[in-house]
Amino acid sequence: MNSNTNFIDFVSKTTDKLNSNNDIANEFRLNNLSKLKQIGLPTHRKGNEEWKYTNLNKFTSINYILPVVETEDSNLKSQELSPKEFEVINIINGKLSKKNNINNSYINIKSSSINTLTTNELNKFNSLLGDKNEQMAILNSALCTDYIFINITGGNVKLLINFINSNNSENFILSNPKVFINIDSKSQLELIENHYGNKNSKYTSNNVLEIKINKQSNLKHYRLLEESENAIHTNTTRVYLDEKSKFKSFAFSKGAQMARYDLKVSMPHEHSEVELNGLYCTSGKQHLDNYINLDHIAPHCISRINYKGILNGESHAIFGGTVLVRAGAIKTDSRQTDKNLVLSPKAEIDTKPSLFIYVDDVIAGHGATAGNIDEQTVYYMRSRGLDLETASKMLISGFAMEIIDKVTINELNNYLIKTYINTLPSYKFDF
Amino acid sequence: MTNNKIILEIKNLNASVANTQILKDFNLTINMGEKHTLMGPNGSGKSTLANILAGNPEYIVDSGEINFLGQTLLDKAPEIRACLGLFLAFQYPVELPGVRMWQFLKSSLDSQREYNGKDPLSTKDFDSILNECAEKVDISQDFLKRNVNEGFSGGEKKRNEILQLTLINPKLAILDETDSGLDIDALKIVSNGIENFSSPNNSVLLVTHYQRILNYVKPDYVHVMIDGKIVKSGDKSLALELEKKGYDWLSKK
Numbered sequence: 001m002n003s004n005t006n007f008i009d010f011v012s013k014t015t016d017k018l019n020s021n022n023d024i025a026n027e028f029r030l031n032n033l034s035k036l037k038q039i040g041l042p043t044h045r046k047g048n049e050e051w052k053y054t055n056l057n058k059f060t061s062i063n064y065i066l067p068v069v070e071t072e073d074s075n076l077k078s079q080e081l082s083p084k085e086f087e088v089i090n091i092i093n094g095k096l097s098k099k100n101n102i103n104n105s106y107i108n109i110k111s112s113s114i115n116t117l118t119t120n121e122l123n124k125f126n127s128l129l130g131d132k133n134e135q136m137a138i139l140n141s142a143l144c145t146d147y148i149f150i151n152i153t154g155g156n157v158k159l160l161i162n163f164i165n166s167n168n169s170e171n172f173i174l175s176n177p178k179v180f181i182n183i184d185s186k187s188q189l190e191l192i193e194n195h196y197g198n199k200n201s202k203y204t205s206n207n208v209l210e211i212k213i214n215k216q217s218n219l220k221h222y223r224l225l226e227e228s229e230n231a232i233h234t235n236t237t238r239v240y241l242d243e244k245s246k247f248k249s250f251a252f253s254k255g256a257q258m259a260r261y262d263l264k265v266s267m268p269h270e271h272s273e274v275e276l277n278g279l280y281c282t283s284g285k286q287h288l289d290n291y292i293n294l295d296h297i298a299p300h301c302i303s304r305i306n307y308k309g310i311l312n313g314e315s316h317a318i319f320g321g322t323v324l325v326r327a328g329a330i331k332t333d334s335r336q337t338d339k340n341l342v343l344s345p346k347a348e349i350d351t352k353p354s355l356f357i358y359v360d361d362v363i364a365g366h367g368a369t370a371g372n373i374d375e376q377t378v379y380y381m382r383s384r385g386l387d388l389e390t391a392s393k394m395l396i397s398g399f400a401m402e403i404i405d406k407v408t409i410n411e412l413n414n415y416l417i418k419t420y421i422n423t424l425p426s427y428k429f430d431f
Numbered sequence: 432m433t434n435n436k437i438i439l440e441i442k443n444l445n446a447s448v449a450n451t452q453i454l455k456d457f458n459l460t461i462n463m464g465e466k467h468t469l470m471g472p473n474g475s476g477k478s479t480l481a482n483i484l485a486g487n488p489e490y491i492v493d494s495g496e497i498n499f500l501g502q503t504l505l506d507k508a509p510e511i512r513a514c515l516g517l518f519l520a521f522q523y524p525v526e527l528p529g530v531r532m533w534q535f536l537k538s539s540l541d542s543q544r545e546y547n548g549k550d551p552l553s554t555k556d557f558d559s560i561l562n563e564c565a566e567k568v569d570i571s572q573d574f575l576k577r578n579v580n581e582g583f584s585g586g587e588k589k590r591n592e593i594l595q596l597t598l599i600n601p602k603l604a605i606l607d608e609t610d611s612g613l614d615i616d617a618l619k620i621v622s623n624g625i626e627n628f629s630s631p632n633n634s635v636l637l638v639t640h641y642q643r644i645l646n647y648v649k650p651d652y653v654h655v656m657i658d659g660k661i662v663k664s665g666d667k668s669l670a671l672e673l674e675k676k677g678y679d680w681l682s683k684k
């Protein structure tokens with residue numbers, strides 16, 4: 001019997017336990033469980049391009065215990081990031097903290113663990129981009145203990161959501177945070193999505209975020225991945241853009257033993273703009289997979305994908321970027337690049353930007369690079385008096401700063417310099 | 432001008448790149464206060480010499496000696512050579528993505544100061560020196576906020592080399608085709624930079640294959656390099672002769 005079957009057994013038992021009479025989400029959970037039983041989890045086999053490099057065996061072969069954190073955990077790593085003017089929401093092991101204190105009338109929150117959600121509201125989950133069989137999202141729906149709705153009803157809102165994982169036991173817990181964010185038309189949202197846990201804490205966190213950006217609205221999104229070094233993190237994020245809306249995203253990835261980020265962006269209306277930036281820094285035996293799907297459906301939309309990786313140790317990073325320009329999407333303007341600095345001979349990068357175009361009148365391009373530090377570049381710097389270590393540090397941090405520099409929130413910028421730049425490895429030259 | 436103190440002495444130098452010998456029994460001596468021009472057709476080995484002097488790890492010295500201010504250079508890393516006072520303006524300045532001009536120039540200068548037992552400059556002092564130097568080579572404040580050489584035009588890259596020369600103020604400046612590809616205004620800025628730098632206490636080795644720059648920079652010596660060695664030396668009238676006759680008459684043995 002393989003670990004997948006055992007795991008689905010576990011899910012099934014867990015879903016049963018989660019059911020209770022006063023939980024209106026029961027039916028939704030059960031529906032998703034039966035769907036999961038039909039379609040299973042993504043498998044790592046030939047021909048499955050989306051999961052070619054990431055094997056979920058590590059995820060499914062663990063004997064999980066249920067996350068039982070009803071009380072707030074006082075041992076939590078203190079959160080260093082608290083930018084001015086940001087409202088803060090804590091989600092602990094997938095459940096909305098009852099201590100959240102929001103002072104902005106443009107933010108409305110509903111949570112199935114606190115409020116009663118209607119069937120209509122629940123059905124919004126998993127349906128944002130049509131009824132696609134997204135296995136990790138369905139798993140999340142089958143095990144989710146709190147369906148969280150956040151409605152931004154206008155204004156210029158700044159919101160930090162801490163996805164905190166807390167486990168002091170020796171056994172792995174599995175949490176399934178699920179958040180739906182609706183941004184009403186003509187609203188601005190700056191969102192920091194911050195995932196973290198205590199240093200050695202053992203957990204798997206399978207997240208789903210669904211974001212609807214309505215007409216003429218604007219989302220600036222910052223995702224920070226700073227999970228524990230034992231953690232397994234999966235995240236399915238779906239973003240839907242309405243007419244003349246903008247989505248600018250930054251994914252900073254650093255922590256987790258293994259992580260998979262699925263970012264699906266759909267542009268079914270005219271004149272929307274997407275810019276996806278990413279920086280991943282891997283070391284040790286980390287495995288980090290970024291998988292982007294960008295769907296150009298309507299004419300006159302713009303997209304940019306701009307990811308960078310710095311790889312060290314025996315780590316393995318994957319970048320998969322699939323941009324689809326459909327037949328109707330004339331005058332699309334789309335570029336994507338993924339650039340990697342591979343600092344250690346044992347580190348491995350698989351980068352696969354791809355572009356599928358089904359219409360003539362478009363501008364589109366893609367490219368990827370992977371290399372280590374160029375000797376002639378370093379020579380130029382040395383010829384000005386800089387030693388090898390200083391020169392290489394300057395180049396590596398310069399490489400990362402190209403992304404960090406674009407972050408316009410001061411506190412976040414400083415935080416990123418502290419956590420990314422000041423901890424960058426130096427390069428061992430063989431010349 | 433010459434005070435007879437030897438700054439650079441190259442003796443019987445044989446050097447190669449990519450397993451091909453380029454410099455063949457090359458000899459050259461430069462005294463303090465002198466300006467030398469090294470001319471020669473493309474591929475004669477001028478840049479190879481410049482790279483050997485600056486310590487480019489791709490270029491290999493097979494035999495011979497290089498003495499700089501009384502010390503051998505051969506066992507020294509490029510950064511040590513720089514700290515000792517040797518400066519190379521690159522024929523093809525390298526782009527440093529993500530590395531800001533200000534940061535690069537400040538660190539360079541501070542490293543050299545540290546090696547020579549001086550304290551790093553305060554931000555304020557550095558800024559005023561940098562601004563003064565930038566003005567001299569017509570480089571704007573905006574430029575100093577950009578990444579080193581990234582997106583610079585050919586002429587801007589060359590002016591940036593002269594900015595670094597002015598800021599670092601070395602003992603020996605080797606300028607590898609800093610004049611090529613410049614329009615007349617940029618050529619004047621670059622030439623001025625070289626002339627302003629030049630003093631009785633330093634020396635210049637100007638590598639070029641046009642005599643055009645010699646209308647602005649007046650060398651004490653002109654050398655012609657063909658096939659890895661100097662075949663003729665003279666004063667600046669040699670450059671004018673080359674202008675008229677080309678190099679062919681020198682290569683026919």
Ligand SMILES: Nc1ncnc2c1ncn2[C@@H]1O[C@H](COP(=O)(O)OP(=O)(O)O)[C@@H](O)[C@H]1O
Pocket residue numbers: 448449453471472473474475476477478479480489
């Ligand atoms: N990095 C290199 N790799 C391989 N060959 C080189 C390299 N640099 C120079 N050469 C070769 O060495 C010879 C001399 O080149 P160079 O020193 O650049 O001449 P110049 O500067 O006088 O034009 C040429 O044949 C050139 O192709």
Ligand SMILES: [Mg+2]
Pocket residue numbers: 477478479522607608
């Ligand atoms: Mg040359």
